[in-house]
Amino acid sequence: MTQSVSHSLPLPPHFEAGRVGQVWRVPYQARAEQARAWAKQHAIAPAAKDKTRLCLMAIDVQNTFCIPDFELFVGGRSGQGAVQDNVRLCEFIYRNLGLITEIAPTMDTHTVMQIFHSQFWVNDAGDNPPPMTTISLAQVQQGHWKVNPAIAHSLAKGNYLLLQSYALHYVQTLSQDGKYPLTIWPYHSMLGGIGHALVSAVEEACFFHNIARHSQTNFEIKGGNPLTENYSVLRPEVLDGPDGRPIAQKNTRFIQKLLEFDAVIIAGQAKSHCVAWTIADLLSEIQAQDPALAKKVYLLEDCTSAVVVPGVVDFTDQADAAFQRFADAGMHLVRSTEAIAHWPDLSL
Template sequence: MTLPIPRFHEDARAGQLYLERTGEVAEEALRYAAEHRVRPASEDRVRIAAFGIDVQVAFCTPGASLFVPGAVEDTQRTLRWLYANLGRVTELVFSLDTHRVFQIFHPAWWRDAEGKPPPPLTSITAADVRAGRWRATRFEAESLEYCERLEARGRYVHTIWPYHALLGGLSHALVPAFYEASAFHALVRDTPTHFELKGEHPLTENYSVLSPDVTEVKGQRVGEFNTRLFERLMTFDRVYVFGQAKSHCVLSTLRDLREHIERTDRSRMGRVHILVDAMSPVPAPPLNPLPPALDFPRMADEAIEELRAAGMRVVRTTDPLED
């Protein structure tokens, strides 16, 4: 049964920064659950997870340092989908990109020969570091090895990002409209939202919710595969994936899901449903010629097709949920 949009929700608020209205949301949840006879999530015959990757102010709100163009419309579509299917979505799972000022992908970590930090979207290769074009302000040997290991994986070249999703700052928070949806779902379905923090180790980038891109530098473990979260997701009959950005955190998470499913139980692959109209790529930087490794939209589209070929389902928010 398709459910109506709750009274408090407005599409126009999807891109706005405001204080969440949890009291109003709770009142509406009580009325809504009774009027529409929504059953508790514990009674679901088919268990469905909605897995939101980094739907935070940092990426989804205009004016934020890493706002992804298209994210506001993605939020609107996702919330319409979620509210329409509220009676069937068993659990919400949200990741929270969580950073501090001094991390290897922020400007404060590096200096050029003149002592200046790199501007955002600077690519730093291992060759750059060896040649002295960029020097790490801390952990120099580890930083060089990080660049080498990242390049060896063949997915990304080390990129400097604007300061973003800083713990304690406004950009770290879930988008208010998503937070209200999480509280509403929890109260209507009588089940808590699951939040997963990622990205706190200073010596590695953590695009994927499940694993950092580099897990060891100079014999030091800087991360590992999140088996606990993976197994939690795999308890569901279906996992609908959405969030930001399609070319980075969403894509890396989907790739980790694919690789671990292939290693453990390939029959699980079809459980993963990619809500392809609920995510957008980081735009390619204005370079001519554009290096293939920085053509983020192309990389994302090609990878999604590879994931479809591997057995994941690519769907849209307008598609009806299967029985």
């Protein structure tokens, strides 16, 4: 046995698949005691002893995206996509508890006054754009949408013209770089709110892994910069202001940390947006360093769903096409039910 546990473990008694779509409090102390007993019962060694180091990056597995009736629930084509994905994700964590060295959940994190929220913009009538409004470069140039003067005090020390100049630069940069146009999203993943928290069942699985493997859960916060969108955990959409000075930067530390693992396993929400953006950014970094590193990335395609609003928009085909591009570049498309020991290019 080259790893602490090279076979699939049973699901622990506390896991209830039927509760994955609900919000509840994790009983930490009880789970800590159970995790220690579970590790002893199944001879699960501390993660520090792993010869093959595996990182599970769980992208934005938060209530706001994963619980029905929350702000941006990712239903996928089934209508229950994120809930079903997280049942499989929890089961994957528990069955591979002895193989996963570290879990790195990313946390989409927002406040009210951000460039993609209604409060940031107004029209001549003083109305804010409703959620899901797309703001184009032409609309900003023509003054159809302008920065809300009332937010200048909080975000620019009262310098409204500076903020308006930046807003024009922002949408212009998105257009020039071929990125999605600016979308006004519903208030979601609000810092301090219930929607920001990890899905309870996933949080419980991460906590259980932390205790059983003596491996600190590595939370990565993203999305808090008021002046840029941040779909990817690895870099924001716009890095510089109109004067060329940086307003944000790539998450170089996390990129390098990921690439130091023998394998990076990726799951989360939404497949068409934050997951695809993060993988694309990781692939860009890999191709700049060594294209062969792509083979150490494994995409859990049954633990992620695309944004689908029935009768309005369906990003499934675009998401699947993106995943195929990632596979063509050398990454692996795998399923959570497949034994890790049988994954290609991975020696345990």
